[in-house]
Amino acid sequence: MYIKTDSSIWQGRIDHETDTTYFRYHQIVQTEPTAKQGIVGLIGFSCDEGVRRNNGRVGAKDAPLELRKQLSSLPWRNQVHVDSLIDFGDVVCEGHELEQAQQELGDKVSDILTNGRAIILGGGHETLYGQYLGVRKAAGPDASIGLLNIDAHFDMRSYDKQTSSGTMFKQILDEDPNAHYFVCGIQQYGNTTALFDTADHYNVQYFLDEQLDSSQFTKDLNDFMDAHDVVLVTLCMDVLNASEAPGVSAPSPFGLSALKVRDILRQMVSHKNTVSFSICEVNPSLDINNQTAKLGAYFINEVIMNSFK
Template identity: 30%
Template sequence: MTLENNRNKSLPQKKDKMKSSITAFGECFRSWEPYQKKGSDPNEVRMLDILECWTGELGPAIGLVGIPFDAAVLGRKGAKAGPKKIRDSIRYFKAYSWDLDYWFGDKKVYDFGDIVTEGNSVTEAHENIAEIIRKIAEKGFTTLTLGGDHSIGYPILKGLQNAHKSKKIGLINIDAHLDVREVIDGKITSGTPFRRVLDNNIVNGENFVEIGIRDFTNARTYRHYLEEKGATIFTMNNIRKRGLENIIQEAITIVGRKTDVTYLSIDMDSLDQIYAPGVSAPTPDGLSPHQINQIIHEIVVNTNIIGMDIVELNPLFDTADTTAINAANFLVQFVASIYWKMDKDKTE
């Protein structure tokens, strides 16, 4: 079924105020709806069954939004098909975490649809993204954004900064690459988001942590840039030597120093290429799915998290949906950990 077919299918009745104020706001395509099986087995609630199109509800809850955008990609193009492919891949998961023994079938994930960026310049697209993210966050939602190339990291954080005005943000990026390239000749790319975040003082360098950085994939100049900014970089080799748990604990301390909230960005190329052939820039010697799930859970539970993104899935190069299903798994982990923490806080 194509997006066009879904577009006309039973759209929400309630008038969406956001749409009239932002022309670029997309529609909730209900692309997951054909795969929902609500009530088919009364003993089980599937992850897809807790997805609903947003029709004016307020948080606290998770607000899902797609950004089908790859105009700024440095590697192989195709990441704009990411949001739909991740939504489609949620069908393999249940609303129950065995490890936490936590059932969340009574929770909701509100889908705000896709942000329309087609035909816009990178700058215009980024302005739209920042504006919509701000509006979603201002309605009390923890944002869960599906990319799209990594250039969207900058407008997402800008939008969140505008929504959470007086709050200071700590930032963790899980990535093979530093993504702090200089914007040369005005060309904003998927390699530039975090330099723009740091240079525009959206996040202080001392509250910026990168985890999963590979050998032979980054320039010395950019390493020095981050060192000068006081940022912390954990390479794959650091993880092997010190152990991931130790590094996560240090990352939590760093992003929490004199900050109020935390944001987490997950680049799918942080995974080893064996788990993630479908990314814009694959490399070996990366993280495992289990390690990324562990990072997501620990960060969600131990920081005041305001949002997460999953970027750089490129379905054109995927094999057997391996990368897409890993991306969906991270989405499910995020949802489970957020609601587990909310319920835990309520009972304490």
């Protein structure tokens, strides 16, 4: 089900009514679709059915609203055209109809990509499959798609019984010979040996959390982005250290720092081939003083400010 955003969500401090150098996000965001080129389109995915199926802690369906609230009062640095940020509302997963909701998200993402870049506010990490469907639809059947994931987990479990928030990348690689997977932040003890074996079988490029300061990581990441026609980026917030991001389904005691994730995001989204970004697994019901949602909003801001350099 698709729901248009209530414009009253975007509110906050006003330092000046007309001078855009004083503006904050809530003074920039529009809630009416436009055919203008060069937009950044926000679309929410209110869903945690995939997390439920994966036996995780539900609550991520409320993240799109909370992320908007936290983003709303951040200063707008005037680096992107003031008419270019559009909130397209939310796709809501009704009941247990995950696959239908993912398809609907894909259609919305594809529509946004006809005029610019898409930012998806998840939702559990099952959001990624809908993001992929939209990128594939917009890019065409023959385009080479690079899947970039910042995550502690491979998300390549078997889906013989049902899909979930832990199966998406295996689904995509099984279905699409023109899609390739690169993941960074993987934790040795966050994945079974079978999952490492599965990643090797599918020729996944992966870097462990302790390998991300190496020159080899930077080189391989750039080579991967250069090698594909289009690139999508997804951030699973459980890759972060639990002290910085407590509000996730599967917190990581040895996770990455926010500064490290910011550096990686900047590299990924500033690349000319990157067309879409999703942020997933923020769980407001588990958060502490909105800490994780606020951090998520700052990451979204980084993506927007680095997408059109």
